[in-house]
Amino acid sequence: MLSVIAVHPPVGRRERNRQETRQRIADAAARLAVDGGHVGITVDDIVAAAGVGRATFFRHFESKELAVATGLSGAGAFVMVDLIRQADDALDAVGAIRWAYAQLGVDFEALRSMFAEQALLCRWSPAMVAWTLHLYVDWEIGIGEAVASRLPGLRPGDPRPRMIGAMTMAAARLAVDEWVAGDCTGDLPALMQRYLGVIEVPAHLPTHT
Amino acid sequence: MLSVIAVHPPVGRRERNRQETRQRIADAAARLAVDGGHVGITVDDIVAAAGVGRATFFRHFESKELAVATGLSGAGAFVMVDLIRQADDALDAVGAIRWAYAQLGVDFEALRSMFAEQALLCRWSPAMVAWTLHLYVDWEIGIGEAVASRLPGLRPGDPRPRMIGAMTMAAARLAVDEWVAGDCTGDLPALMQRYLGVIEVPAHLPTHT
């Protein structure tokens, strides 16, 4: 009678609906931001475009900016985390990250304008910057989990996964900052490798205490 | 006639007044947040306490949260940057940072409750977290400048200073996160060293390109 139903993801219809609503809102927010160049986009615009009530918006996102940033980043974050996971097993944690971002360099020209649009919108206002940074924390965690298995001697509470995630996001942020400062005309993948080059992680957890 | 006036800091009275106003606002914001446990503190409260007009508030701070965060961090940031600068010349960049944060460990108990208060307020709401992260960017820059002279082969555009600043702030943030998760009862300086231990920077700029 029971079982047989849910296979792996024990997510019910309720949770699925909820995530779909959240996605609709984020998508609408990002689309409006891109279309309008961000000028004058309001929460009422977003909820109208997403076809949800105003209260629902704030149940899913703590601020307008977070919704826009989430929509802009969209699948991008998941793509990167997946890429890191797919890197050659022989690569260590930082090596896998460098490889993943190098893959982004292949065919970068096709994505240049999209990246530029996203980068500029995320820097449009101080509030956008602040909430984008807030969003990055989630990515830090994701990246940390993605590389954890590559860390020798990993134990519960090991600071390395989170730190590697944070350092990676810092490299990405600073690389894009420099890229934007040069009017998005430079070689972003190369800049990214340049900043990632500063990251070095001890092969083993320093035997402290 | 001219010259002879300003010695080193070419800051005029106007700039000084401006900074004083900004400081008054930040101080009032932090004091109200600490006193009231943050509950229900409004911009009108802050401007009344600071004795400035509402418009002036938003000329100095892009959001209420940024004002509170700035006031809370207050002198702390400057103290750390100064400490890093005062570290023994024999120490390299990361060594100087580790030493500076180790100094914080001396007499930590006297500061424990103050740190706890500040840490909890900065994590009170998602908005506080977001704007605190925004504020951290300034510290990143400050730390980067403070250690730049310790980096061999430094050249314009070198990614190391900013990256070291960002990695340091990441370590601080994650250490405090873990400390707060343990109800602020643990050994924060030790946690800090633990996270800082993950940072390793190549002695020389990787000869890329």
Next chain:
DNA sequence: AGAAAAGTGAGACTTAGTATCATGTTGTCC
């Protein structure tokens, strides 16, 4: 001294964010 430039205060106004309640939908237990 006088004019340009920049900071401030006051108030009106738009919009973000919160709280409450009624309604529909999903999950669970018999």
Next chain:
DNA sequence: GGACAACATGATACTAAGTCTCACTTTTCT
């Protein structure tokens, strides 16, 4: 399979953040 609990939504009203404009004062430069 039906009833009930739990949760997601929508609508509305309300508080407070953030913007804008204008009149006024202070600083700076010539």
